[in-house]
Amino acid sequence: MIVRALLLVAAAAAAGCSGNQNVFNPAGPAARDIASLGWQLFIVCGAVYLLTLLALAWALARRRVPSDDTVETTASLTRTVTIATVLSIVILIGITISSVVHGRGLTSPSGPGAITVDAIGHQWWWEFQYRDLTPSDFVTSPNELHIPVGVPIQIKAMSRDVIHSFWVPNLHGKRDLIPGQVTNFWIQADTPGVYRGQCAEFCGHQHANMAFTVVAEPMDKFQQWIRAQRQPAAEPVNAEQARGQEVFLQGPCVMCHTIRGTSAGSRVGPELTHVGSRLTIAAGTLPNTRGHLGGWVLDSQSVKPGNRMPPNALTSDDLQAVLSYLRSLR
Amino acid sequence: MRVLIVLAAIAAVSSGCEREVRPFQTLPVASARAQRVVETTLHPGDAPPPATGQNSPFRENAWGVGEGKRLFTYYNCSGCHANGGGGMGPPLMDDKWIYGYEPANIFQTIVEGRPNGMPSFRNKIPDQQVWMLVAYVQSMSGNVRYDALPSRSDHMRYSTPENARRAQTPKQTGPR
Numbered sequence: 001m002i003v004r005a006l007l008l009v010a011a012a013a014a015a016g017c018s019g020n021q022n023v024f025n026p027a028g029p030a031a032r033d034i035a036s037l038g039w040q041l042f043i044v045c046g047a048v049y050l051l052t053l054l055a056l057a058w059a060l061a062r063r064r065v066p067s068d069d070t071v072e073t074t075a076s077l078t079r080t081v082t083i084a085t086v087l088s089i090v091i092l093i094g095i096t097i098s099s100v101v102h103g104r105g106l107t108s109p110s111g112p113g114a115i116t117v118d119a120i121g122h123q124w125w126w127e128f129q130y131r132d133l134t135p136s137d138f139v140t141s142p143n144e145l146h147i148p149v150g151v152p153i154q155i156k157a158m159s160r161d162v163i164h165s166f167w168v169p170n171l172h173g174k175r176d177l178i179p180g181q182v183t184n185f186w187i188q189a190d191t192p193g194v195y196r197g198q199c200a201e202f203c204g205h206q207h208a209n210m211a212f213t214v215v216a217e218p219m220d221k222f223q224q225w226i227r228a229q230r231q232p233a234a235e236p237v238n239a240e241q242a243r244g245q246e247v248f249l250q251g252p253c254v255m256c257h258t259i260r261g262t263s264a265g266s267r268v269g270p271e272l273t274h275v276g277s278r279l280t281i282a283a284g285t286l287p288n289t290r291g292h293l294g295g296w297v298l299d300s301q302s303v304k305p306g307n308r309m310p311p312n313a314l315t316s317d318d319l320q321a322v323l324s325y326l327r328s329l330r
Numbered sequence: 331m332r333v334l335i336v337l338a339a340i341a342a343v344s345s346g347c348e349r350e351v352r353p354f355q356t357l358p359v360a361s362a363r364a365q366r367v368v369e370t371t372l373h374p375g376d377a378p379p380p381a382t383g384q385n386s387p388f389r390e391n392a393w394g395v396g397e398g399k400r401l402f403t404y405y406n407c408s409g410c411h412a413n414g415g416g417g418m419g420p421p422l423m424d425d426k427w428i429y430g431y432e433p434a435n436i437f438q439t440i441v442e443g444r445p446n447g448m449p450s451f452r453n454k455i456p457d458q459q460v461w462m463l464v465a466y467v468q469s470m471s472g473n474v475r476y477d478a479l480p481s482r483s484d485h486m487r488y489s490t491p492e493n494a495r496r497a498q499t500p501k502q503t504g505p506r
Contacts (some may be wrong), residue, residue: 061362073340161484179486180486231442249452251453252453252454252455252456254454255405255454255455256404268404285370299355301354301355302355305354306352306354308400310458310459311355311456311458312457313456
């Protein structure tokens, strides 16, 4: 019984080790530095802790003997304590040096930069903006950060309301998004993959559901993605989608959302120009499926209480039309 | 006896610990708009326009008033009313009300629009949020409960918070 329980705990712990949101599964140089420093500290401190406890256990178990009070014993004890103190100082200095060496790697780019992305925190979602020399080529990608592998990406992080924190454990440490200030840092992914990021500074009611996805892909696939994102929204191709667009543009949706290529141009909610192409909705809360999207549009407050989107009383025909339209925006 | 007094004091204090309710879904999804049938045209002079007596469910709810304040910026009310001080549109923090100061009048002003520039937000703002805006517009001149008034702004520029302004007694005026 106990063995089985221990096995279960071990299995549960091991399952956390291979995830896409894991400090010990680094996918870039900065995360490798952090993971390596983490392991060093864990091993050194673990060994010191173990030795200290063993010495304590030995001292507790030992009985006094007559020779304890001799001058020789006192001298040998002084020697032992001095050696232990010197050893502690050496270990601490070693850890400090290692920490500084690893920390230097975190603050500077690992090579010439490729692209700059603005990361803007909102309660409770993320906005990633890819700037370009041509303003019409700006790309806004809410809650989904696409990056090419093998090149450093400069992140300019800022906040529109309260302090948030950008944390993709597989790529970098936590960096705060502070209102009225730009935080610059560099991330780089060397292994293609999908990594999960999470707000790491308590920012209100739905802090726990303020996540985002990082999609690291080869440069040609990234270029393909950004070319597709630059396009305005797809036009409706059938009557249902056309009705959906009409409902969207005449309803309350336009008060907050943008769909480029239509008259919807508000900037307070996530842009929906290519909402159908995304992996998740509601900042990583739900997978992007038609059913989840429907529940979200009708009554987002039961999914993510306190979020900024109001309930929408749509008739079932209108809802299906809106869903068809939104799903077609790829 | 002393124990009883202490217990009573603890009970009295802890009753204040209850968190204010945040009614995320106050109004039923398909709420009817009673005001829709009220046809209000201009009401010159001192006679206030008819009101249904309906009140904002958020008038005593600090969270609702605060949400109204956020929506006031979100929906660019400040574009004309300039944080309540007035600009292209009339000021909202004074005691003069052109189209009625009853909550139902304010609701109608937002939903139907008014002459000379106030657009109609019918079907654009859900009723629940309109009521939040109504509560906030009332709070600008101090006409909601004092402890529900916003005490600070989320943005960095300074302006006198709503609960530090002098409360105004609403006065009905006709269109200027």
